[in-house]
Amino acid sequence: MTAPGQLTLSVVIPTYNSAPWLPSTLEALAEAVRRSQTQVEVVIVDDGSTDDSHELVVRIAEGFPASIVLLRQPNSGRFLARWAGIERATGQLVLLLDSRVILAPDSLAHVLSAAVDDPEPAGWNAHVYTDPASPLVGRFWEVPTYLFWGDYLRDPRPYDLTSTTFDSAPKGTGAFLARRDVIAAAFCQAWPEGDAKLISDDTKILRWIAENGGIRLDPGFAATYRPRTTLGGFIRHSFDRGTLFVDSYAGTSVPRSFVLLFAAVAPLLGVAVLASLVLIGNGVAALALAAACVLIALAPVVPAEFNRCPGRGIAAYICYLPVFLGPFWSGLVRGVVVHRNAFFDRSRSVGSTAGKTNK
Incomplete structure (x- = not known):
């Protein structure tokens, strides 16, 4: 009632x-x-x-x-x-x-x-x-x-x-x-x-x-x-989240679109630079680059802990970050390909009132 x-x-x-x-x-x-x-x-x-x-x-x-x-x-x-x-x-x-x-x-x-x-x-x-x-x-x-x-x-x-x-x-x-x-x-x-x-x-x-x-x-x-x-469920979810992340933010602003594209390309560039350093025999620089990448990946733990993130959440991030990165990046690349037109769609920009009014 x-x-x-x-x-x-x-x-x-x-x-x-x-x-x-x-x-x-x-x-x-x-x-x-x-x-x-x-x-x-x-x-x-x-x-x-x-x-x-x-x-x-x-x-x-x-x-x-x-x-x-x-x-x-x-x-x-x-x-x-x-x-x-x-x-x-x-x-x-x-x-x-x-x-x-x-x-x-x-x-x-x-x-x-x-x-x-x-x-x-x-x-x-x-x-x-x-x-x-x-x-x-x-x-x-x-x-x-x-x-x-x-x-x-x-x-x-x-x-x-x-x-x-x-x-x-x-x-x-x-x-x-x-x-x-x-x-x-x-x-x-x-x-x-x-x-x-x-x-x-x-x-x-x-x-x-x-x-x-x-x-x-x-x-x-x-x-x-x-x-x-x-x-297995976490890996599949991470892959899907990468694709949906692109659909959520591509075209909503120039900086966001740039970050998405950079995130899709940066790992490939990083691997290429790392391989080049190894090939030319500069192992110290290669190790320094690899260490820097690890520190960047773990950096979110510091502000998250300041913001009172539960300890088990921080432990989960540290343990499963290596598992997460590959599937999420693969999903991100899929999203850039599938939603490529969204990067040029002005109706998606924040504050825009353009769009469909019926399905």
Whole structure:
């Protein structure tokens, strides 16, 4: 039953072979729904899973405190899976929730109340913690996170993301709330022209919403993310992140485009210089260059630790950096090739209002 003044809500969950995580994700969502006292529907989109996700959802739906709609489609990537859920959603608000994300018990009640009391932000982004029980391989990304967004993470507080502050705090669509029309418009603006599996399904969407009403990052809207737990999953994820990183930032500014291109070329140049030094017999210079590269790669640990990055996150970065670099760089190169036209697309520049208005 919906409390007076509350808005109806559709929770859209894309899932692909998420059977190990779905039961706990939905259990946490059920508790959050009970405490929210609002009318909720859950739209789960099975994106071509080959595990028993479908059967799990059917069993869980029987005792769930809200209606569950299960859609199935051939594997098309998270962007199109979310879009299928958005099209099916009937709520005034849509919560995008990843199958690995656990909502805090009171977070749904908090954000729905905040959205009613302060309708100015176009979207609300959860403060997402990495599960402290994750194995070491799952905590690698904490150092980059605390490196780039340490100012916010040292003191989490309600924070508005706009076109000027967009890159100054962490954000994502793992737990993200907005009006259905806003999310639909953002997806249309970011609509893929090629393979939807190779395009960013969060940064471009969030940037458009930040530029068209703003996003409130709110620690009271809290969730926990369970990262990948195997080395193989980490390697595949790193490769994909390299490609999506290019799609997220290529063409948004000249400096960013230059950095992306430099990052794709620099390792090749470094190897060529190193090989040349060895061939001419200058082993000391070769060792000095190799040592300098190692120090540069480990440098992010210092500001991350200053920004209070957890110790296990720092340990994960040091242990898995050698494993990460090759796949991420390979994905980056793939991204430069696949998204080469984006480097010349002025409509992608920060602050631009150009783009598609329908899919």
